[in-house]
Amino acid sequence: MAALTTLTSRTVVMPAANIDTDQIIPARFLTTTTRAGLGAQLFADWRYDPSGVPRPEFVLNRPEAQGCRILIAGDNFGCGSSREHAPWALLDYGIRAVISTRFADIFASNALKNGLLPVVVPAATNQWLLERPGTELTLDVEAGTLLRPDGVAVSFPLEPFARHCLLAGVDELGFLLGQRSAIDRFERRA
């Protein structure tokens, strides 16, 4: 996992609430056996018409969305299926952080394990951001702050261990493997 300390990018906005992982990556693309290359199918049914032609009105197809690495979304982003293909697709496309008022539990957990930052902000902040697509934001993982171009800083919560992993660019598996003797003891006791 690549370390993430700060991220500065313009935003792309998707105001809908309850964007589920079936929208992020439809099930028919899940027959893959690798993590790579899912970005092409990100939001496939919103992004392309039935014949596979990009829909010009869809936000990710607009010229100004190109290169944006921060996605602002409505409430309860990532609900539904546990498919980790959802954060894989977002990352492969180039999104490195999603900002919303709430994330589905499994999505948030999957995102953090891949270096995709789920940023929970108050409703007023999210509304401000949703109304201003293309705003350049800086996310500071260490400080847990989102810096708006007007100088307003908004802090966001981040589970301390996930923060540690993001900053160091390490995954949780190393830590878990390091607990082997405690796990051995637990198994003997059980």
Next chain:
Amino acid sequence: MARTPQTLFDKVWQRHEVIAESAATPAVLYIDLHLVHEVTSPQAFALLRERGLTVRRPERTLATMDHSTPTLTAQVFGGAPIAIDSAARQVRELEANCAAFGVELLGLKHAERGIVHVIGPELGLTQPGKTVVCGDSHTSTHGALGALAFGIGTTEVGHVLATQCLLQRKPRTLAVNVRGGLAAGVTAKDLILASIGRLGVAGGTGHVIEYRGDTIAGLDMDERMTVCNMSIEAGARAGLIAPDETTYAYLKGRPRAPQGAAWERSLEQWRQLPTDAGARFDSEVELDAAAVEPMITYGTNPGMAIPIGGQIPRHPEDPAFGRALAYMGLEPGAPIKDQPVNVVFLGSCTNARLSDLRGAARVLRGRRIAPGLSMLVVPGSQQVKRAAEAEGLDRVFLDAGAEWRESGCSMCLGMNGDTVARGQYSVSTSNRNFEGRQGAGARTLLASPLTAAASAVRGRVTDPRELL
């Protein structure tokens, strides 16, 4: 000193803490049972290979294939190739991974294969007080037996394979107290759809739900599984129901349940699990089961559900609501009843156990499905399929004009080619009506097996009480 009263969840959690959580690190939680399937495991096995790791406890791991597998008998047993190449590859990869890592696999032709959440309880592997995980959000189903069961991502599948543990922050608890009897024609599916309508699709986020009250105690195991299955549709991490005599009677004698003296020892432990009197939940919700009617969804998330005799709500100020109705091709304020239906799907881990098939067969016996409508019946497991055939349910479905398939997820998510065509309306006993869930452009109305069968007969959304 009196022990602080604990909830069922607290007890199961505490008994599985290898290391308790601290401010700096989440808890290391021990996993008793890890269920694996073909779609969310390939990249996890790849991780083990990359790191040179083995599966720590193969005997606590069981794999099956269900999501992308065919349901046509010719492709499952007849030697015909699996129609979708990438799905066939995924099946082969699971076979190879299980062989390489020593994991037991109930493969494509196995007599005990089925949807992962149907077979765990059916085999007696899912037991009260266990921790159960699977790379699938509907792992919450297993909570019906009093197990703490939740879905995980593929990275976590790798963690459990390698260490039999997960790093987890302790969720909060939510009691859903349900009182009163369900009326005739009203099922556990209607109850859970009504609960989700009440909680909202994110109302359970960060929580483990315990379903409580006399209504829940009166449900049989199949019904309890239907309820717990859809906990995730309210955003909850898991759903739990306290084990009781119904649970023990269900488990006794199942092939992988404890036997003999071990059974007695287990029973003694299981009886300690139910929530203590006076234990506190972080929040509580009350539901009157007697007021629940047959429910059906009209929108693009499971919270968008109404009683079948009701009208589609109006929310002119909400663009997302408008967009959902536009996708569904439905009008605000219109009744949902008599909406024409093209496809009926009876299947999925929510409603494809034997009692679900019996319920639908009760409606279909001696009747035909409407001309032009197609109906797919996909049992939850091969064992359910054989049990249904033993009592002649397959004949009821076939005589009515429905298709009778091999088990699997099938049209619940349309990965295996069983899909609903663009623009068509499907009444489905599954759990998700998201855009495109049953196929690109498909329009899904979630309902009970009774409502699905009644709608198949009339070719329109139908209150099952009219046909019972």
